Amino acid sequence: MTPYGSFTFFFIIAILLAPTIILGLRGKRFHTYNMLATIAALGLIFSSSLNQALALILFTIWQVLLIRLYIHYRKQSNSNAIFYTAVFLSILPLAISKLLPYFSDINVIGFLGISYLTFKGTQIIMEIRDGLIKKEPPLAKLLYFILFFPTISSGPIDRYRRFEKELETEISGNDYKQFLYDGINKIFLGFLYKYIIGYSINHFFIANLRFIAHSQFQHHLYYMYAYSLYLFFDFAGYSAFAIGVSYIMGIKSPENFNKPFISRNIKDFWNRWHLSLSFWFRDYVYMRFVFWMTKKKWIKNRNIVSNLGYILLFLIMGFWHGLEIQYILYGIYHALLMVLYNSFERFNKKHKWWPNNKFTHVAAIIITFHFICFGFYIFSGQLFQKGV
């Protein structure tokens, strides 16, 4: 069953979480029950495909073993080669699942959410390397973090240390009222976004485009803006469900969106769109790369280092979305925008060419909006579809 995909799903989750709510309102600890509820919910989500359920179990065992082995090793030693091997092995299942469809008809390794769960495993390996996760995570907590059902299919991508801290925080009955209130609020925002606004854009506008548009160009132009809005409302709606259900279970999953369409520039956009993903790439790819380059002093020019970091980040992000041409181009497009914006920002710091006032602020938002929409247009794959 697709998470948040049908009324039945919400109905079953409501029943499943009724004990959570009762325990929470009474100020009792409920995480043990929530772990059991997660197993039940996973059973529900993966019931339709035994193959995927098996792949999920194998994937989880693989990640847990890798984390345990690496933390044991890290207590004694800290070699680069072992660290890179551990990161490679942690990404390996995802890489195989993306490549396999090109070689075989059946995908035995992939399952719903593998892209998102991989981030959680890799991130733990990196924080063990940095010495931030020193103690071996208790098995139950580690499994709960990886498999936490509200966010299993498409995030938001949480961080282990944050998640564990929240598991240990006592929530009084009074505190829980706020969790519950916020959770329900978010879920209803999700209904508005995904099932009213997103659905309407898709059903009434995009599906009828061939009657609305008078030319090929118009068709593509309308599609570009409509798809961008649809993508936002659909994904922000999904995220609101995932975050809302997390809150009801006493976990404040990180936010994924912060009004992306009022971004002033492309950098600002990546601080507002799919935050848990872009922050992951910022912290674990871009910053690590820049740090490494700055320390080794291989390249003296700071701007080249920064630009190479952006290119690396967005290329990986493109490949992560999928190996189809539109995703790779989407990555290249955003890398290019970041590099250009970076140069512009430097130029402007010196020459003060673009003043900072209300008028230029609005103008910047409008310009950025069109660039963002063109990016989503590439992402949609509409460019490469024949016979539209």
Add this chain to the structure above:
Amino acid sequence: MEFKNEVIALLAEICQDDVVKENPDIDLFTSGLLDSFGTVELLVQAEERFNILIPITEFDRESWNTPNNIANLLADRR
């Protein structure tokens, strides 16, 4: 106190703005003075100048947000 001034001087260098000296409680990230690149420079410099090692993943923008907070957090790790 001297250490604090050194940190703030370093921040002024990285942000290329003396406002961090005038207003050491300014939020460096919401004001756009510091970004990911500047953060990395700060971490590299902290290691080279003060011999304080801070992993990238330890730096979060909620607690390491103002010149004063950064100076205090660095001082704790000396």
